[in-house]
Amino acid sequence: MPELAQNRPAAGLRADPRVLARERRRERALAFGVYAFLIIVSLPLVAGYGWLVLNSFSTELVHGVWPEGFTLRHWRFLWEPPSDYYPDLWRTTWNTLWLAIGMTVTMVAVATPTAYALSRMKFRGRSLFLALTLILHAFPGITLLIATYYVLRTLGLLNSIPGVFLVKAALMLPLGVWVMKGFYDAISWDVEMSALVDGASRIQTWYKVMLPQVMPGVASISIFSFIYGWSEYIYVITFIQDKNAWTLSSYINSIVGDYRFLDYGLLSATALFYIAPVLLFFFFTQKYLMRVTIGGTKGGS
Amino acid sequence: MARIRLEGLTKAFGPVVAVNDVNLSIEDGELLALLGPSGCGKSTILLMLAGIYRPTRGDIYFDDQRVNDVPPKGRGVGLVFQSYALYPHMTVFDNIAFPLRLRRAKREEIERRVREVARTAQIEELLARKPSQLSGGQQQRVALCRALVKEPELLLLDEPLSNLDARLRIETRTEIKRLQRELGITTILVTHDQIEALTMADRIAVMRSGVIEQLSKPQELYERPANLFVASFIGDPPMNLVRMEFRNDGGMPRLETAGLTIQLPPSARPQLERAEGREVVLGVRPEDLRFRTEPAPGLPVAQVFMLEPLGRDTLVDMRAGQQSIRALVPGSSEAKIGDTVYLQLEVEKLHVFDGVTGVRLDLGAGEQPALRVEAKGGA
Incomplete structure (x- = not known):
């Protein structure tokens, strides 16, 4: 079937595993970039809430960040x-x-x-x-x-x-x-x-x-x-x-x-x-x- | 069932008069179509009948009761909108049951009547669905059921077919007509589609700019249009209209325009006397126009300009002098582009209108059907 064989390269281009893999890598890199940016931007917000949680359950925050000693004392209210x-x-x-x-x-x-x-x-x-x-x-x-x-x-x-x-x-x-x-x-x-x-x-x-x-x-x-x-x-x-x-x-x-x-x-x-x-x-x-x-x-x- | 009468009905929206002094009466069980281009006031009449709009002037009678001040709920009217206007949050069953529930009908009665009307429209298996899960044709049937379930005195249909595809339209057309006949409900159909009106209606009121231009049976509308507007509106492809002058010097009544002269029989003169010395418009339907390719002395000459095969027929575009004329001829015409052809006109098939008022002028052909027009190609 010579006609079919002639048509193959054009159709094969799309299914070439190397091209596909390159495409997928590029997509993944883009997604990684987007997520990294979003995480960095939202970090201060998360940190704020995290601080609240840590602060409310620990006896002391060393240097204001590192929690030490679990307590429910603050929840006595x-x-x-x-x-x-x-x-x-x-x-x-x-x-x-x-x-x-x-x-x-x-x-x-x-x-x-x-x-x-x-x-x-x-x-x-x-x-x-x-x-x-x-x-x-x-x-x-x-x-x-x-x-x-x-x-x-x-x-x-x-x-x-x-x-x-x-x-x-x-x-x-x-x-x-x-x-x-x-x-x-x-x-x-x-x-x-x-x-x-x-x-x-x-x-x-x-x-x-x-x-x-x-x-x-x-x-x-x-x-x-x-x-x-x-x-x-x-x-x-x-x-x-x-x-x-x-x-x-x-x-x-x-x-x-x-x-x-x-x-x-x-x-x-x-x-x-x-x-x-x-x-x-x-x-x-x-x-x-x-x-x-x-x-x-x-x-x- | 009811007899409907409109007397001097007028509706104005601010300075715009949408419906102007309409007089109309619709017989019990009749299907009347209001036909006209968009903006002619036909839907406004429908909404006045439904009680949504209040007339500015004039009266509406259901049987012999004046209903101008009766709110929609008191009129016993069923209305099917072009958009179907189903209630999207209700199932099909609840949509159809809605008018009955508002009347506080008994549960068993609602159940029975909804199923009954759904069976007639063949949508019984759809009762549990929501409108968004239905096709256009099914939604249309639901809307029709909702209008019919309350057994209305008057059924109003606003462009009921225009959102359906071509095949479904033909089916639904037949279906609606069948239902209407069976139930014997007085029905008013609003449409801009002449085929819809011609096929479904017992009588048609052609409207323009808030005025009824002609009210007659479908066939008569086609055969004897009362004026230029109706002549050009009804018929597809549209009627050929040619401005001509009526001449009668030397006892030879004829219509003339540059490149075309049409000799009328002497007997036609008395009927045309009103047009003496005035401009008239000659109308010939494409399907009434015949031509021959062999030269025939005395017949108007035209050149074939374009052929449009339509399957069953062929539309032939011709030029006669400066006039563009179209003829609809059966199947494969012998004519080819560039051919010279000779037009054959029959006096019974000619329509003549006053050039100023557009009113139909009688040729009196009915009395002498045997006479043929002798037409002549002019210089």
């Missing part, structure tokens, strides 16, 4: 307060959770219907409203600190968790509304009209047809709100002095600012205690967050 100055840890943790959940519920409850209206309804001032929310989002929240303090004092919401999450949610809502609006925008009008013709009222259409389709959006703003609420610092220490209403960030803040001396072991242990739930939460929910980039219309009709 879990069952007894470090001093009379500190409130009960579990009460503080509960406050932190309450703040995170309150923040999440407020965000979802307000952003979901607001975004629907902005996406689907025509009304006077709609575009102005959209522009204003963006401006509000661009506004640094810290500049409002004193004004909001007065507002909360007038409303009797100082030293209360709802006071904090209302302010925090108000400043985060523009983002939530815009994210949700994106999800609603991706649903075709036909689907909504179809539900109306099928006999649904406007409200039924919203919660039976629209809402299930924007659930990835609801998930993502919930996750963001929860994490922001859990880790809120500046509003908590500004608006809450009452120790009964402290959150974990005020707790850690007071360890850092302790008048006697700075206990690094205790600081590390409480910090880990503070981070762990968020890390776990993020670990279990991140797959919902990933959908945000894909958009809200998987397999739409």
Whole structure:
């Protein structure tokens, strides 16, 4: 079969083991380079967390890096307060959770219907409203600190968790509304009209047809709100002095600012205690967050 | 089932008038097609019938009840969208059951009716799937089932076939027509595809710029287009249209343009009198145009410019004077590119329109079908 033999070199070029091996080596070198770069860049972050872990379980860090002697002494705060100055840890943790959940519920409850209206309804001032929310989002929240303090004092919401999450949610809502609006925008009008013709009222259409389709959006703003609420610092220490209403960030803040001396072991242990739930939460929910980039219309009709 | 009547129906979006003073009545059990190019207002009429849009002016009657202010849920309308608009988070069963659940039908009744309609549309085995797992044709059937399951008074179909491939389109066309006949549902079909309208509809309303240009049976639409727009819109390949002048000096009625003169029989004169001294447009469908290759004195001359074989037919592009004319001839034509041919015209197959208004002018040929036009190649 002379014709076939003639064709062979061209086809063989691709399957040549030496060429393949060279190709594979080059790919491997490239991957190695990429990984090396990423590892070096993320090293300081890992080192930070590593330091926290080592510090919280060892009696001493020689030269601040080498751990010596395993101890659980720093974790005693879990069952007894470090001093009379500190409130009960579990009460503080509960406050932190309450703040995170309150923040999440407020965000979802307000952003979901607001975004629907902005996406689907025509009304006077709609575009102005959209522009204003963006401006509000661009506004640094810290500049409002004193004004909001007065507002909360007038409303009797100082030293209360709802006071904090209302302010925090108000400043985060523009983002939530815009994210949700994106999800609603991706649903075709036909689907909504179809539900109306099928006999649904406007409200039924919203919660039976629209809402299930924007659930990835609801998930993502919930996750963001929860994490922001859990880790809120500046509003908590500004608006809450009452120790009964402290959150974990005020707790850690007071360890850092302790008048006697700075206990690094205790600081590390409480910090880990503070981070762990968020890390776990993020670990279990991140797959919902990933959908945000894909958009809200998987397999739409 | 219902009789539908539109009276002076108008819809304006700001300054744009999408539907302008439309009067129309649709008989019980009839399938009417709204046919027109995109943006002609046909979908707007559909959405007004469904209750999504509120008319700016005019009234909509279902039987003799005015429904302008009745919300969509109270109208008993089934609507199939071009995009199918299935609910992506529900299974096929739940999609079809949705209208029944909203009516709080009993569980057993829902089960029975969904299965029944799914069987009719042959999608029973798909009931547990999600819309994203279906092909376009299957999604289309689900949408149709969802519209039919509530036993609507009026079925509205918005371009139901245009997202299907060619073969499936022919099948579905037949299927929808069969279902519609069997169930006897008054149906309005919106389409821009004349084949869809001609094959499925009992009557067709051709629309342009928010106005109905002609309302008639499919065959009549093809044979007697009421004006230039309908003439050029219906038919594929489109009708040949040639601007000519009507002359009648010396008792010889004829149509003239540079390079082409068409002699009319003297009897044609009275019917054309309205066009006296005015420009007219002569229309001949490509399939009605015949020619011969042997010289025939008195017939208009043309040159074959291009041949387009279409399988069953061949489309012949010709030049007569400065006019470009197309003829559709069966199978393998004897004509070759560059040939000189002689056009044969039959008076019954000629369409003449007013050059200014575009309105059809009667040649009166119906009364003298035996008369043939004597046509002459001019200088």
